[in-house]
Amino acid sequence: MPKGTLCLVLHAHLPYVRHPEHEYFLEEDWLFEAITETYIPLLDVYEGLVRDKVPFKITMSLTPPLISMLTDPLLQSRYVRHLDKLIELASKEIDRTRWQKEFNDLALMYHSKLNQARNIFVNQYKNNLINGFKKFQDLGGLEIITCGATHGFLPLMSVNRNAVRAQIQVAVEHYEQHFGRPPKGIWLPECGFEPGIDEVLKECGIRYFYTEAHGVLHATPRPKYGVYAPIYCRSGVAAFARDLESSKQVWSAEEGYPGDYDYREFYRDIGFDLDLDYIKPYIHSSGVRINTGIKYYRITGRTNNKQPYNLHAAMEKAASHAGNFMFNREKQIEYLNQLLGRDPFIVAPYDAELFGHWWYEGPDFLNYFIRKTAFDQNMFKLGTAVDYLQANPRNQVATPSMSSWGHKGFCEVWLEGSNDWIYPHLHMAADRMVQLSKQFSGNGISGLKKRALNQAARELLLAQSSDWAFIMKTGTMVPYAVKRTKDHILRFNRLYEEIRQDKINENWLKDVESKDNIFPKIDYHVYA
Amino acid sequence: MAKKSQNNNELRGLSKTELLKLAKSKKLKINPAAKKEEILGKLDAVKKLEKLKKLVQTKKRIAGKLPKGVPLPLPAKSKKKKPAKRKPLRMALPAAKIRRKKTFEIPASTQNRIPLHTGKEEEEIEEKKYFVSPSGEPRPAEPVEELPHGYGVNRIVLLARDPEWLFSYWEVTPDRVEAARRFFESEWGTTRSILRVYDVSNIKFNGSNAHSHFDIELSGNARNWYIRVSKPDCSFIVEIGIVSKSGKYFMLARSNAARTPRSRMSDVIDEEWMSIDFDRIYALSGGLRVGASSAQMRRLIEQGLPLGISSGYVSSPVKIKGRNFWFVLDAELIVYGATEPGAQVKVQGKRVKLRPDGTFSLRYAFTDGVEQITAAAQSADGIEERAITLDVSRKTVEKSPKLKEGLRA
Numbered sequence: 009m010p011k012g013t014l015c016l017v018l019h020a021h022l023p024y025v026r027h028p029e030h031e032y033f034l035e036e037d038w039l040f041e042a043i044t045e046t047y048i049p050l051l052d053v054y055e056g057l058v059r060d061k062v063p064f065k066i067t068m069s070l071t072p073p074l075i076s077m078l079t080d081p082l083l084q085s086r087y088v089r090h091l092d093k094l095i096e097l098a099s100k101e102i103d104r105t106r107w108q109k110e111f112n113d114l115a116l117m118y119h120s121k122l123n124q125a126r127n128i129f130v131n132q133y134k135n136n137l138i139n140g141f142k143k144f145q146d147l148g149g150l151e152i153i154t155c156g157a158t159h160g161f162l163p164l165m166s167v168n169r170n171a172v173r174a175q176i177q178v179a180v181e182h183y184e185q186h187f188g189r190p191p192k193g194i195w196l197p198e199c200g201f202e203p204g205i206d207e208v209l210k211e212c213g214i215r216y217f218y219t220e221a222h223g224v225l226h227a228t229p230r231p232k233y234g235v236y237a238p239i240y241c242r243s244g245v246a247a248f249a250r251d252l253e254s255s256k257q258v259w260s261a262e263e264g265y266p267g268d269y270d271y272r273e274f275y276r277d278i279g280f281d282l283d284l285d286y287i288k289p290y291i292h293s294s295g296v297r298i299n300t301g302i303k304y305y306r307i308t309g310r311t312n313n314k315q316p317y318n319l320h321a322a323m324e325k326a327a328s329h330a331g332n333f334m335f336n337r338e339k340q341i342e343y344l345n346q347l348l349g350r351d352p353f354i355v356a357p358y359d360a361e362l363f364g365h366w367w368y369e370g371p372d373f374l375n376y377f378i379r380k381t382a383f384d385q386n387m388f389k390l391g392t393a394v395d396y397l398q399a400n401p402r403n404q405v406a407t408p409s410m411s412s413w414g415h416k417g418f419c420e421v422w423l424e425g426s427n428d429w430i431y432p433h434l435h436m437a438a439d440r441m442v443q444l445s446k447q448f449s450g451n452g453i454s455g456l457k458k459r460a461l462n463q464a465a466r467e468l469l470l471a472q473s474s475d476w477a478f479i480m481k482t483g484t485m486v487p488y489a490v491k492r493t494k495d496h497i498l499r500f501n502r503l504y505e506e507i508r509q510d511k512i513n514e515n516w517l518k519d520v521e522s523k524d525n526i527f528p529k530i531d532y533h534v535y536a
Numbered sequence: 537m538a539k540k541s542q543n544n545n546e547l548r549g550l551s552k553t554e555l556l557k558l559a560k561s562k563k564l565k566i567n568p569a570a571k572k573e574e575i576l577g578k579l580d581a582v583k584k585l586e587k588l589k590k591l592v593q594t595k596k597r598i599a600g601k602l603p604k605g606v607p608l609p610l611p612a613k614s615k616k617k618k619p620a621k622r623k624p625l626r627m628a629l630p631a632a633k634i635r636r637k638k639t640f641e642i643p644a645s646t647q648n649r650i651p652l653h654t655g656k657e658e659e660e661i662e663e664k665k666y667f668v669s670p671s672g673e674p675r676p677a678e679p680v681e682e683l684p685h686g687y688g689v690n691r692i693v694l695l696a697r698d699p700e701w702l703f704s705y706w707e708v709t710p711d712r713v714e715a716a717r718r719f720f721e722s723e724w725g726t727t728r729s730i731l732r733v734y735d736v737s738n739i740k741f742n743g744s745n746a747h748s749h750f751d752i753e754l755s756g757n758a759r760n761w762y763i764r765v766s767k768p769d770c771s772f773i774v775e776i777g778i779v780s781k782s783g784k785y786f787m788l789a790r791s792n793a794a795r796t797p798r799s800r801m802s803d804v805i806d807e808e809w810m811s812i813d814f815d816r817i818y819a820l821s822g823g824l825r826v827g828a829s830s831a832q833m834r835r836l837i838e839q840g841l842p843l844g845i846s847s848g849y850v851s852s853p854v855k856i857k858g859r860n861f862w863f864v865l866d867a868e869l870i871v872y873g874a875t876e877p878g879a880q881v882k883v884q885g886k887r888v889k890l891r892p893d894g895t896f897s898l899r900y901a902f903t904d905g906v907e908q909i910t911a912a913a914q915s916a917d918g919i920e921e922r923a924i925t926l927d928v929s930r931k932t933v934e935k936s937p938k939l940k941e942g943l944r945a
Contacts, residue, residue: 410797418698
């Protein structure tokens with residue numbers, strides 16, 4: 009008889025990056041890498057679980073920008089093109105490493121996995137991975153929740169409540185279009201919560217959300233069960249808090265599982281290691297080296313002298329770590345049950361891209377873990393927030409505190425020297441959008457003007473992606489993030505002026521519509 | 537250069553007493569009996585030093601943002617449009633933004649505070665999503681139009697960043713400044729611009745009923761400010777205003793209210809519930825690290841259960857203590873050949889595909905040792921066969937690191 013529940017949450021998100029004006033665009037690789045190394049392997053794991061009749065319950069958030077990219081025909085065809093090139097490279101690698109068995113085995117492995125990925129993508133899901141996620145939700149094992157429309161960081165947007173509501177409302181409508189029913193829960197972008205946001209969630213029909221641990225721990229009044237049970241906000245929306253103990257074992261680069269010396273080393277990629285003449289067709293066209301995804305070395309230790317990766321040893325490790333993770337959860341839940349006098353509900357959320365892309369063996373770890381949990385123990389079961397609320401409709405009422413799961417726990421990541429300059433523009437644009445939507449509130453607005461108004465809404469949403477501020481702060485691809493912010497604000501400002509003066513340039517509008525084409529069915533009235 | 541001599545002339549115009557005062561403010565030690573020329577000379581030297589320091593700091597800042605090995609960018613030809621000339625304002629001019637970057641830690645020693653999970657590791661992994669190349673942006677940046685400097689709307693906005701800090705930005709329009717000037721009349725020359733920060737927790741603010749307030753003096757061209765309030769769970773409103781020497785105050789704009797988040801657990805405990813070993817639950821819930829889990833767990837770990845995580849530092853054989861220098865060398869083999877198109881070629885027993893012109897090339901990675909490459913070509917009509925054998929050997933010798941004479945490893 010299980011004494012507690014573990015709620016695994018995988019948050020899958022990438023910002024909307026789509027550049028039809030370029031034949032190849034570097035940042036589109038973010039999506040292609042995530043598809044090859046995370047999304048397809050996860051779908052493969054779920055497929056196996058269903059086939060082998062292993063019971064499982066996992067929560068996944070798929071953000072609207074990610075869903076939009078996965079269902080976009082241009083990006084789908086570019087992905088297949090990208091994958092075909094990789095398969096070609098893998099074939100060459102098989103030849104090149106023929107005298108070195110260790111590397112040859114790996115080359116064969118990559119060739120086989122890439123072909124399998126292609127088969128899953130093209131043949132099984134017809135280029136649209138959302139078909140796959142939807143299938144598993146309909147079968148019952150997966151609970152898909154939504155997120156902010158463009159992953160905007162809500163506490164820094166809340167000076168304009170309509171803007172916050174639009175982020176949620178657009179996301180809810182987009183979700184319904186793709187999954188056939190409204191979402192029950194939401195993953196707030198970066199877990200960014202502020203009292204008041206729950207009321208907006210309620211208006212949009214959302215029943216629960218997740219926060220960082222201190223969001224609930226610092227709630228008023230004090231939560232009786234800490235993070236081990238949800239609380240209801242005064243509005244009736246439930247808040248579930250992250251359990252740090254289970255998170256750390258996976259997240260920590262130093263002490264967590266992913267740092268194990270037998271696992272694959274992220275930074276030793278043949279894109280960087282091999283001779284330029286050979287690798288040139290598979291890296292950036294200017295000759296700048298990038299990740300290919302074909303990596304031959306394992307972490308080995310804190311040394312530059314990396315040893316060849318051994319798949320078998322890595323899989324053994326993953327299985328052993330899965331066993332260890334399961335054992336720790338058993339002990340934790342047994343102990344808490346005794347302490348609390350009720351079944352604890354442990355929330356363990358992770359970025360989906362951690363599994364596979366960063367931690368290559370991650371999906372295998374999940375696979376082993378889910379199977380072991382189902383057959384090798386009875387202390388806990390996997391469950392979702394919805395399951396919990398249905399079984400326990402009565403919960404403590406408290407107001408969670410403002411929090412996020414960013415570095416330092418509040419807003420600093422998105423509001424500091426490198427990125428504070430964006431807010432005067434974002435806030436002004438939000439105010440203007442609300443103003444426009446009130447001014448043109450009727451239903452009889454002409455075709456061209458309506459198009460411009462809808463496009464203005466799109467530009468605002470795209471500018472609000474928290475990814476840009478995040479990138480500016482962490483410094484990875486800063487010029488791109490700055491350019492995106494500026495592009496969208498400038499396009500918005502121009503649309504605003506053209507709408508106000510009733511002098512809309514149709515050719516320019518058409519061009520912008522084709523580039524920033526997210527949310528085709530958006531209605532600007534959502535800002536009124 | 538013209539500016540420099542202008543300043544020098546200004547200095548020359550001052551009396552010796554005024555010069556001494558200026559030197560004192562710059563922390564210069566000057567003999568009161570010194571001649572005016574001497575003082576001027578010293579002030580000039582200090583100014584040069586300050587300029588040099590600023591240049592080094594700027595270079596450091598730029599260098600800090602660039603990855604190693606990329607040379608500092610040459611100063612780009614500025615395409616910035618000159619901002620429209622306004623009447624000289626006391627603040628909000630289009631000069632360089634003054635960024636106040638402050639690092640801050642939540643002190644862990646206050647009662648009822650639990651160590652917050654800092655999220656550093658999650659951030660490091662999350663940013664890998666955007667990783668493509670360690671050398672950063674691989675293509676030349678396309679020129680991007682600049683965002684508007686202002687929107688012509690008089691406003692000030694307040695955001696709460698965390699339990700101790702607020703952030704505010706503003707825009708003040710010329711007409712508002714005019715109104716201020718009219719308000720102060722003759723006192724205008726004694727005025728300075730300030731931020732007035734009000735604690736309005738649980739109050740409907742009407743301009744004068746705050747719990748308390750404090751002023752921040754603004755420096756010339758600031759358009760935003762990080763405000764340290766160090767008061768979690770309080771509401772604030774900020775005004776940007778002008779105050780004269782006599783204390784008369786004129787508000788230029790008033791912000792929205794912003795509330796700092798809580799930094800610790802609530803003191804309100806619901807009376808209906810009974811306390812269940814409260815402190816233990818919080819210790820478990822908050823900020824635990826791997827290996828510091830519940831007491832029971834620790835015991836079990838100590839019993840030696842397999843954790844599967846290796847530990848221990850493995851030093852690389854080629855690094856010298858304290859140095860990061862490295863050097864690797866590798867070799868691959870390219871074997872290429874030609875025959876008549878349509879012939880069949882086998883290398884080491886494996887069939888090789890020929891290009892339409894009958895040529896082929898093969899690339900091999902190999903380690904130290906000897907490889908024998910046997911190749912055979914059979915004519916298209918199947919009658920004649922040719923064979924060639926190539927022996928290659930590879931031997932790598934890595935010499936021990938040599939340091940410059942006189943230095944120890």
